[in-house]
Amino acid sequence: MSVRGPLGVTPDGTNINQDCGSTSPQVMCNRVREVRADFGIALDGDADRVVMADEQGRIIDGGTNRRLTSIPLQVPAEAVTVGAAVGRAKVAAIRAALKGRLINGLITDEATAGAVLKP
Numbered sequence: 001m002s003v004r005g006p007l008g009v010t011p012d013g014t015n016i017n018q019d020c021g022s023t024s025p026q027v028m029c030n031r032v033r034e035v036r037a038d039f040g041i042a043l044d045g046d047a048d049r050v051v052m053a054d055e056q057g058r059i060i061d062g063g064t065n066r067r068l069t070s071i072p073l074q075v076p077a078e079a080v081t082v083g084a085a086v087g088r089a090k091v092a093a094i095r096a097a098l099k100g101r102l103i104n105g106l107i108t109d110e111a112t113a114g115a116v117l118k119p
Helices: 026-035 088-099 109-116
Strands: 042-044 052-053 082-084 106-107
Touching: 026 042, 026 052, 088 109
Parallel strands: 082 106
Antiparallel strands: 042 052
16 A cells, blocks of 8 residues: 545645645545545544545445544554544643544544654
8 A cells, every 4th residue: 555645735725625634635535546545534524434445446335424433442452543633722622632542543634643753
């Protein structure tokens, strides 16, 4: 699996979710096909909604579409347990989930990752 690059990650305060993300997943689906990615993930502006696509750029119809859900977690996480969150408002929750060993993987952007790692 390889990361093929983000889309719609240059918000200017007025264009959040504009023609991208979970509110416009077709853009992500097209990119999955173009770059022959294994799958695609489209989040909204604060990463609390998600739409996923398979390797053919087809939206995966399931319980996670348009919202993030959770199943009962094993604590500490024994299997790969990935959280997805973006933004300054999510930093404390990410830190708590990592410290409490609820998750052992994270999908986020560079700014949020930097804030999480900052002492």
